[in-house]
Amino acid sequence: MSNPVLTFTDRGIYCPAGDFYIDPWRPVDRALITHGHADHARPGHRRYLCTNACAPVMVHRLGAISVETVKFGEIRKIGDALVSFHPAGHLPGSAQIRVEVAGEIWVVSGDYKVVPDGISEPFEPVTCHSFITECTFGLPVFKWDDQNDVARDLNAWWARNAADGKASILGAYSLGKAQRLLSMVDPAIAPILTHGAVENTNEVLRNQGYRLPDTIHITPDLNPKDHPGALLIAPPSALGSQWARRFGPSSTAFASGWMRLRGVRRRRAADRGFVISDHADWDGLMSAIRETGAENIYATHGYTDIFARWMNTQGYNAKVVPTEFGGEDDEADAA
């Protein structure tokens, strides 16, 4: 390929034909953003382009930035490139980005999951020649149970804690995971209280028209005794902190795909670990890749060398994309 549609640079994925970057990790002139998580939407770019569904959260997180928006499926011409955004099913507003140059089509998956979660726009396969896919959970040991089964376990845990007079504290990333959990839990059990970081995101999404159950923002003057048996949703870092202690006897849990692994679950030292991920599991990655019809697979974010090796044995031309990981442990929150 003499002029690839997308190239991999030390700032991130770059399109020479359109002179733009996708989810770049160093400041650039023009950044196309798949979704609002901090490792994809970074501060400091001159111009941002994302879906109208993604923009409010991104602006909420990054402050005064210059954002242009497009609708899902709308085609935008940038230089010699045709660009469009398609639902990735990762969280509300998240997109894959399709880039076409002279008939050659590449898709950047961003983060994605293929199973509908009841709140995010469902994943949409996009036919392409080359697919840059995340593979956070790209190992055959990662397989997710049906969301309804996990919801039943989650509600049973909460209901039993409530019956025992305990608060239920659930650690989950404040954008995406928290709202998905809100759509899974049964508000009839007891009140749902939210940490400020979660509630701020809820507000943004509610204003966009996403439907979430009623929640109570945990402010300093909130009296925990007024809400016996409540479910608290908070960022993982809040668990075990002074913040959590004011709620008295409690049971703690994390919701993440990493909870599939007993070692990670034990290290987290919570009472429960619910296997709920915003990323595709092994089977989901396989089906998503198959449906793109792509021949060239670029693996990023995850166990890339193992995943690329596997894809090569499956008849694809697979390579590893060098990714600059954030300083944070990538298993801690977003997954």
Next chain:
Amino acid sequence: MKDFATLFTTIDQTTKTSLKTQALADFFRTASDDDKLWTIALFSGRRPKRAVTTTQLREWAAEVGGIPLWLLEESYPIVGDLAETIALTLPPPSRISDLSLTHWITELKSLAALDIDARKARILDAWDQLDPTERFLFNKLITGGFRIGVSQKLMTRALAQATDQDEASLAHRLMGGWTPETTSFHALIEADDAEADESRPYPFYLAYQLEDGPEALGAPQDWQAEWKWDGIRGQVILRNGTHHVWSRGEELMTDRFPEFARLTDFLPDGIVLDGEIVAWDGTQPFPFNTLQARIGRKTVPKKLLKDAPVILLAYDLLEHERQDLRDLPLQERRARMDAVLRDLPEDAPIKAAPPLPFDTWDTLAQTRATARDHRAEGLMLKRRDSPYLSGRKKGDWWKWKLDPLTVDAVMIYAQQGHGRRANLFTDFTFAVWDGNDLVPFTKAYSGLTDEEFRKITAWVRKNTQQRFGPVRQVTPHHVFEIAFEGIHASPRHKSGIALRFPRMSRWRQDKPLQEANTLDDLKELLETYG
């Protein structure tokens, strides 16, 4: 198996010891005698004989899971547990059964009589009727090391609650060479204890580390001091004319140390001694690596017997004339022991560990400072009027170790850990400078906080230069202070040295790479302390 899997899930879902104990006690109240016996066995380090190899298990699991073997092998270090990796790889079962824990263990034992194809068929059939948790436990029965967050102590406590027995005497009953094949729940736990196993040791009394100085312990004259030897803690038992040697890990080591057979010539029958097994050069112990050469061997060649003869440095008398003495004060036990060991010939494979005289804590501190000259790691302090307790208890016995030696070293390789450290880079190889080269000299796994391991893991992922299977070569950049208890010459290592108990004592983020220690520094330490 469902009740055992439920027990496991309950234990696994809590970090609170009281809840774990309660769940286990409930199980001991309701399970069948056979299942109870096997549960006791599993949680005290006994397991069914391995009928298939882990290599076979991996191959079969990959085949059933529809993935190549290499992909399963690559997943293993990330999951951090082979039994779990296999359980997570297999497709869902096609049917559900509820056969007992004992059934599955009996099934595994019966495999020994079958050919390999039949063994495979039976394992696959088992996998096909067990849910993921049951499969994990079933695989654990095969892969061994049944560590699932239940210590022997916790199990004993739960059993004591469920059977209304005294925990310490129950701990004693559970010692020794029994297996579920040689006893029954009734005989082991409930029956009158008179016809106890002749080889049965007493539970070891273990000391805590003294963190501050000894001043807080009170009057020096209430305490007895001994060297803390760097050997193998052991119990030597002479009953009915035969002898048994147990390690602290409850491993029967009689055959590894044939020297002790002669003890029957020197000591009266019906006696149990607690002490340190050391390789003896005639006046003092050899360094630990001399003894190490003997530990790995089940039978000992003549030359090794001659070059590294072992003796017991005895420091306690637990049984004498068939009487359990553990409730007597230490000074009385010690006086009786000295009387028994007095006047033994010089070549007897046992000596009384000498008490160290001292009047004040200051003089004792001076003695402690010379511990390395005596091939000791520090001091033991024991209250003179203390009984011999069971397990690790605070108050009467303390170890007062020397401060460790340290070097600053460069991390050059990293590997992921196991169990709760799965998917984190926690196992590192360290190097020191030899001119412009970095020479690896030790590995270390412990000493950092979870938070530090998380940070270094993110760094390793970004700074991997090359992969060798699960091992990653990383950019030389980070300097760690490595603490260790001893240093020995070792021809097996590239650097020519081996460390005793190396661990990371500090992450020297303040220290530039070039200022790490050198091989010459290590050689100097070897000269001084080796």
